Amino acid sequence: MESILSFGVALLVAPLFPGIILKVKAFFAGKKGPPLLIKYYTLVKLLRKGFVYSTSTSLVFRMGPIVVCATALMALLFFPFGGVAPLLFFQGDVIVLFYVMGLGRFFMVIAALDTASPFEGMGAAREAFFGTLAEASIFTMLILFYRMNGSLSLAGYFTGPEAISQTAPAGALLLLVIVALFMVLLAENSRVPVDDPATHLELTMIHEVMILDHSGPDLALIEYGSFCKLLFYASFVAMLIYPFHQFGPVLAMALFYGAVALVYVAIGITESIMARLKMNLVPKYILTSFTLAFFAVILSMGISQ
Amino acid sequence: MIEFIFLLPMMTGIIALFLPVNLGRGVLVVTALLHLQVCVMGWMGKLEPIFGAFFGRSPEGMLVLLVTSFIFLFIAMYAVSYMAETSMQSEPIFIGCMLLFLGTMSMVALADHLIVLWIAIEATTLVSAPLIFINRSKRALEATWKYVLICSVGIALALLGCFFVTLSMDVAAINVPLTFTSLNAVAERLDPFWLSFGFIFIIIGYGTKMGLAPMHTWLPDAHSEAPSPASALLSGALLNCAFLGVYKFHTLMHLAGLGSFSSNLLIGFGLVSMVVAGIFILRQPDYKRMLAYSSIENMGIIAFGVGIGGIALYGALLHLIHHSLLKSSLFLSSGNILLGFGSKLVALVGGLTRFLPKTAVSFLAGFVGISGLPPFGLFISELCIIFGAFQAGHYLAAIVFIASLVLIVAGMAQIVTDMSFGGGDQVEILVGEGFFRVMPPYVLLAASIILCVWLPDEIYQTIINTISVIGGTIHG
Amino acid sequence: MNYFFAALGLVLTGGVAALIFHRQFLFAKGFSLLLTVAGCALGLASLALPSDGPAADWSLTWLQIFPLSCSVDSLSAFFLVPIFLICPLAAVYNIGYQDDAGASLKTMVGVFFLNLLLVAMALVVVAGNLLTLLLAWEVMSLSSFFLVLYDFKKETTRKAAYLYLVFSQAGVLLISAAFAIIFGSTGSFLFAGAATLPADIKLLVFFLACAGFGSKAGVFPLHIWLPHAHPAAPSHISAVLSGVMIKMGIYGIVRTYLLLGSQDPLIGQAVLVLGMASGVLGVLYALGKHDIKRLLAYHSVENIGIIMIGLGLGMLGATLGNPVMAGFGFAGGLLHVFNHSIFKSLLFMGAGAVVKATGLLHVDDLGGLIKQMPVTGRSFIAGSVSISGLPPGNGFISEFLIYFAAFHGLSETGANLILVMLAIISLAVIGGLAAACFTKVVGIVFLGEPRHEELRSVGEAGSWMSLPMLLLASFCLVIGVFPEPFINAVFRTVAQMVPALTVDHVLVATVGTNLAWASRLLLLMVLLIMAVRKAFSLRKEVARGPTWGCGFTRPTVRMQYSGTSYALSIVSFYRPFARIRTIWSGIDTIFPKQAAYASRVDDIAEIALHRFLVSPVAFVLGKLRWIQHGHIQLYIGYIIGTIAVLLLIFFL
């Protein structure tokens, strides 16, 4: 029951947090900014609209948003928000989840290529490229997690007495991982410094350019999917910071979402104070994240033996 | 009357020199048929030697004899058609020399006496020279000159070797007839120094004739310049005869307890031959020369196998049989190609599969066979040799062996695929494929396949008898 | 074994019949297809029969002294399945693929060699001693050589076939060397002797065999022939070569490993390292290639790498006494063998359909084909998802098992730990790059706008060709969604293969069920979202228009993102391992009329082979050709020199 509730809450609040980012950015810019619930309005607006399809597109183009959204939701199903046991878990589910998200990216990319637009193709190429690097970084982190508590599932990482967090033994290493994961978060969710969701030049976009031709409910699905994905990563970072499960479920949830909000604030701050990287520096950026994670793994070899 | 086996072709050969062309062709084929028949009689033990002091039925000799006689029959059929097509000058000489060649080779196979063997081998050089020379072109002339001169020098050295072997008897104060049978019996008492000393000259002498590098230099010239039936005989039969000379002395060495010395020499010469053949097969512009180098390679393989001993020795003798069949088939196919395209250059030959489809199949199949792929027999013989080499612990030699096999396949494959499939859009075929020039290569190939599937017990037993003398066994 | 041999007999008869009746094109095709399919069905059935299945024996003495024997154990049975499954589908496909009655003889020769290849592969797998294996292996190499040579009029095909022949001969000689060492110390051709070798000899044997078999499998750096040969052959043959034949190399490696029973960790480590190198570099070069079939061929190298990673983990786990790692490693590797055979043949068939319809191979010449060829396009996408290792495709199942093994190997120490870590990271990189590559292929070839006008008028592949593709695509999904029976079967094979290995049955069952439910959940999610979308799209207007050109008003189809540019930035990231050469005409006037730009990615193994082996050897050999210079005087000198050398050796 708790699990269903936590999943439901996550689904509900996913579009809330991007609003926080906008608020933070507006604050830094000295502006008032859009309302906190702006993303909900956007979704509703999009869902009401009709469709426009390019004559170049085929079935794949319509499948894209569906798969993107489905894979993001699937990831949330397995996530132990605030240390509450998720709806589903099994040994190895992290591998499945990251591959499921890979499927989402696959369809995202081919849907973009389906439009025959050179700009969307460019975005697709970048997405595919950076994705390969981010994946390596993430799996390196999984190696560390496995070495820390012998688990291969998100629930295993973050629930129970062996939960991974800063306070666990060898938790100091997690600092490196948190930074690395935060960097991956920015890359995977197309935030500054990898991508600028607010940019207006298609040539410099990654994620936004790929969805140029999606419209109406399709676009809503993609947007919602990316909110979920962002929430997934932000929650991941939050869970690594502190083991919330030791509190009661309600308190844990509250604290957890507070931490998640902090992560979003951090994203907002990053976006406000950093410029977007040149495109050819992005691989180096993700590689840095990989290096941090790898470094943590190497250190763990020294610590655990 | 086992001497009849070589006297028959010699007599008919001399007669054929004076016969008109058409009659001569008939005599050629009929003699070949008769010869095979007599050979089979010899195999069945119906013929006994009259001059027992000079001739005998050694198993290795009988093996070579049968192979020679078999391939000669089909080469003779081919030759008739080939001569008709090329309107050869002085055809009676060609026919006569072919028969004399057969006779002298049979004599080599039957010889038991050191000097008779030597004489017979020298005689093969002399009677085969006109076969190469028959076209009288400058190139043929040059090839013949090199063939006769180098082989004569080699054979002279072999004679010197024979003297030293005789000396080893004198030094040890043994007095037996100079036959292999009696020498083998007293081998242990022979003087080891002079025997080994003699063996050096013999392996160089007969090795020259056999085409072992670095004494092989005449071989590519002679084999490529001779008319195709003659090339097929030279490669398929003559080399075996020279090998027989080396092999008999190797047996003697082995029985005298000097097996390791002669084995090492054979392994060394074998490997050098294979490497040298590899060098020249790669990017060889002339396909007949490629086949000639391939003969050098295969003689190297045989020498290597004999040197290794054990199961490799069995492999070497199988290799000898199959190499004769396949190589003569290849030379006959190449004869068809030469007739069709009028050139020995690979670059000028292309699209065999379109222009000469039957020859293309036999040529390709021959290539597959000579590369040691099933269903042809060289597959199993090469395998035996490799197995034997590792079993005997010659790891390094086996590695060189394998490397040169790869090198040679690499060289030949390129040439053969280019010739069979590549190039030439419109080529005018000078001479088409006649039945008697297509059938013999196929029969020879088929023989190799059949012998790879089913080896008659008699042949198997003969091989076993041959190798059991020097301790070659099948199972370790 | 009677049914098994009867099955092979039927297949072979089918091949021979095709040759005999080649003048009656349709009859020959139909008759041989019938026999082939019947034979394969019988072959599959025979695996289930108690008298024929695992542990059936047969033997014969060949040429008086050479024993030949066949026996089916669980490993053989496992490898027989793809052979009997994929080959008949390729044969069915071929009915539609090669329908030119004018080239009847050629087609039938192809059919003959394909059937011969099938028989030879089946014999390789059931070979019961060293000699039988070598014999069958050579027949296999030979028949596949002729299949590669099929389009012999093209020079590239001849080159490819040549390269293939040289590699396969070198490979078989290495294998013979390995077997010869076994023979040398036991004196028999039996497999059983291998286990009694001393430990260091075992290592030597394994590495020789690994090089020999690996060259057939396409393990880096011995894969060089593969990207040339597979594209050269007709597509149904590429499907068999890539899908089935190269797995015989894997079979050989596993068989040798099992025979030797060596406990040296070096074996597992080496296999693992080879696997990682093949996997990452294979997929990298695939990204850099833009000929569909060549690209698919490089993906075979990649997948062989994944298989080798699995097997390497298995071997390492077995040595280190880590049953979960060992069991899942072997199981993952073997299952990937099966899975790869399915999706790779599917993809090659898809590529073949494209080539047949358009006559074009370069991805940047194609585009938008999914509208003209919906069945081909959708099957190809299913195959692409599977080969990228994404759920719910079958590729994911086996990759998951390998991941699972690798993660359980993280409890090891030292060098093994590092290797296992690297294996996980390589798998992740491979997965990412493979997905990138297949988004490229799908996106550029099947999606978007056709890059040529003629492409708008091509038609769908006929039903003879679509049927196998649809079947294979559904296999991909079925295995992905119902993986339990396959996982259980492969674990049974592993258990019989390595009896010492005890994998927890409950764990296996749980993993299988979990994977199954995860896949089904994913499908359910997609269906759910589809329903949601449907709900929101009711009574909505659907407008159609051109793609938004970001303000550019006169787009042409040539302006679409090309495969080359799609991949270039990724490939250049891995620069030292992939040599990129660009050819740019340059711009020298203010209004240039025409500029040309091209880039190609070269395989470092190929470059190294040329630079460090072929060129030096050719140079030295070229110099040595001086030996035959024509001077008779020096020829005599050689003889004298030889005498002198021998006499010196003799006297010293």
Added chain:
Amino acid sequence: MINMTNTILVIILLSVLLSLASNRLSALVRIMALQGVMVSLTPLFLEHHSNLGSGGLIFFQIMILIKGLLIPGLLFMAVRKVSITREIEPLIGYHASLFFGLVCILLSGYITSRLQVSLPAGHELLLITAITTLAAGLFLMMGRTKAITQVIGYLMLENGIYLIGTALTKQSHTLYVVEFGVLLDLLVGVMIMGIILHNINHAFDDVDTTLMRRLKD
């Protein structure tokens, strides 16, 4: 008797040296005739050959005829026919050749003394001569360009081998087969070479073997 043998052997040695230094083909052929006769005579003066039967005597007479008359005659005709009188450009000069001959004699002496074989008294010189002749024959084949000179070299090689044979072996077990073989070989060999020689001259307008370098790789 020994003195007689030694005299013959010295003549042979001289002929070898002369042949190395000679540049006129007709002179060379004459030298070969002399050498042939001497070589055929040698066995007659050796001790263990002294008990020759009448068959043996006839055999040696034939041998002298062939080696001393027939073969040189054939060669002479060949020289006439090709109408060249001298070796113009030897690959190795005459002085060097002569020097080589001397070195050869020295080496032969050394080898003879080193060989652990109990030679009958006086046979040392025979062996020295034999080896020198053999080596010089090979040398002529290598060092001269004219095909005729190579044939002559081959003849010398055979002479040397024949001498070694007579020096080292007892006659009892060979039954003249050796001699018969050598003779046959020489005869047919030289005849065939003569035919080729003729044709070479015909085809190349010269008997210079340096022209024959078409066949190579």
